[in-house]
Amino acid sequence: MLTLGVESSCDDLSMALVEAGRVLANVTASQTAAHAPFGGVVPEIASRRHLEALEATLDLTLKKAQKNLSQLRGIAATFAPGLVGSLLVGLNFAKALAMALQIPFRGVHHIEGHLWSAALENSVETPFLGLAVSGGHSHLYLVKGVGDYQVLGHTVDDAAGEAFDKIAKLIGLGYPGGPAIDRLSERGDPAAFYFALPRVKGHPLHTSFSGMKTAAVDYFRRHGDSPQFQANLAASFQAAVVRALSTMVARALQHHPVKQVVLAGGVACNRALRAALQELLQDRDIRLAMPSPQYCTDNGAMIAFTGEKYLEGSEDSPLSLNAFARSPLGQGSPGRKGL
Ligand code: KG4
Numbered sequence: 001m002l003t004l005g006v007e008s009s010c011d012d013l014s015m016a017l018v019e020a021g022r023v024l025a026n027v028t029a030s031q032t033a034a035h036a037p038f039g040g041v042v043p044e045i046a047s048r049r050h051l052e053a054l055e056a057t058l059d060l061t062l063k064k065a066q067k068n069l070s071q072l073r074g075i076a077a078t079f080a081p082g083l084v085g086s087l088l089v090g091l092n093f094a095k096a097l098a099m100a101l102q103i104p105f106r107g108v109h110h111i112e113g114h115l116w117s118a119a120l121e122n123s124v125e126t127p128f129l130g131l132a133v134s135g136g137h138s139h140l141y142l143v144k145g146v147g148d149y150q151v152l153g154h155t156v157d158d159a160a161g162e163a164f165d166k167i168a169k170l171i172g173l174g175y176p177g178g179p180a181i182d183r184l185s186e187r188g189d190p191a192a193f194y195f196a197l198p199r200v201k202g203h204p205l206h207t208s209f210s211g212m213k214t215a216a217v218d219y220f221r222r223h224g225d226s227p228q229f230q231a232n233l234a235a236s237f238q239a240a241v242v243r244a245l246s247t248m249v250a251r252a253l254q255h256h257p258v259k260q261v262v263l264a265g266g267v268a269c270n271r272a273l274r275a276a277l278q279e280l281l282q283d284r285d286i287r288l289a290m291p292s293p294q295y296c297t298d299n300g301a302m303i304a305f306t307g308e309k310y311l312e313g314s315e316d317s318p319l320s321l322n323a324f325a326r327s328p329l330g331q332g333s334p335g336r337k338g339l
C-alpha cells in the first residue's frame with residue numbers, strides 16, 4: 001500500500017514513499033549547515049526549519065515518485081524519541097494529512113525504523129540481532145518480528161555517535177563529528193593511543209563510552225594538537241569504539257545464535273565499524289545486513305517501510321498519539337491498544 005513516511009526527530013526533515021516495501025522516493029531537507037556554527041543541533045532552529053520545509057519536501061517526494069496525494073493509502077511518522085519540538089512538526093503534519101485524506105496513520109519509533117532500514121535494500125530474516133548506533137542510542141536488540149524487540153545490551157552512558165561528536169569537537173573537527181573522525185582516521189595510527197575495553201560490572205552485553213572520552217581528553221591535554229597527533233587520536237578512539245561495539249555483538253551471539261546481524265543508525269556509516277563486523281561475522285558464517293549510507297542516517301524511507309508493515313496488518317495508531325522525547329523501544333506500542 002502506497003505509504004508516506006515522515007521523519008523529523010532531529011535536524012533532518014525526511015519524507016519518503018514506499019510501496020510493497022520498495023522505496024519510490026526519499027527526500028531529505030538537511031539542516032546541517034544551519035547548526036554547524038553552533039557546534040550541535042539548536043532545537044528551536046530545527047523545529048522552525050522543519051515547519052518551513054514541510055510543503056516543499058512533500059511536493060518533491062510526490063514528484064520524484066510520480067504519485068499524487070489521492071494515491072496515498074497510509075501515512076507514518078516518527079513519534080519518539082527525539083527533540084519534542086522537531087517531532088511534533090512532522091507528527092502533526094502527518095496526522096493532519098491522514099485526517100484530511102481519510103486514510104490510516106501509524107506512529108513509528110525512531111529506533112524501530114532504523115532497525116528495519118537494512119530491509120530497504122537487503123533481504124532480512126528474523127530473528128536477527130540488531131545493533132542500532134546513532135547520536136542517541138547504542139543498543140543491541142534481538143528482533144523476532146515487526147513489533148517484537150528485546151533489548152540485550154546498551155551503553156550505560158553516552159551513545160557512540162555522541163562520543164564521536166564530542167571527540168571531534170575536542171579535536172576541532174566541527175559538527176557533525178562522526179563523519180569527520182571517520183575521514184581523519186584514515187591518516188592516523190589506530191594503535192597510537194591505548195583505550196581500555198569498557199566493562200560494565202555484571203552486564204557483559206552492556207557497554208560504556210564515557211571512560212574512553214575521558215581518556216581521549218586526557219591524551220589531548222598531554223600531547224598537544226599537531227595534525228598527526230589529531231589523526232592518531234581520531235584513529236585510536238574510533239578503533240576503541242569499534243572494538244566495544246564488536247565485542248557486544250560477539251558476546252550476544254554466544255547466547256543468541258542467529259543467522260543474521262543488522263547494523264543500523266548514523267554510526268553504521270562508519271567504515272571501520274562496517275569492516276570489523278564483516279570480519280567478525282564472515283568467520284562465523286552469519287550474514288551482515290547494512291543499509292547504504294543514505295539509509296543509515298535519519299531518513300523517511302525507514303519510517304514509511306515500518307509504517308507500511310503495521311498498516312498492512314491494520315495496526316494503525318490513534319490520531320491522539322503524542323510525541324515523546326524518550327520512549328524505550330519494546331515497551332508498549334503506539335497502536336490502538338498500546339501507549
Ligand atoms: O541516526 P542518526 O542520523 O541520528 C540520530 O538518530 O541520532 O545518527 C547521527 C549520528 C551522529 O552522532 C553522527 O556523528 C554519527 O551518527 N555518524 C557517524 C558517521 N556518520 C554519522 N559516526 C561515525 N562515523 C561515521 N561515518
Ligand code: ZN
Nearest residue numbers: 134266297298
Ligand atoms: Zn537516527
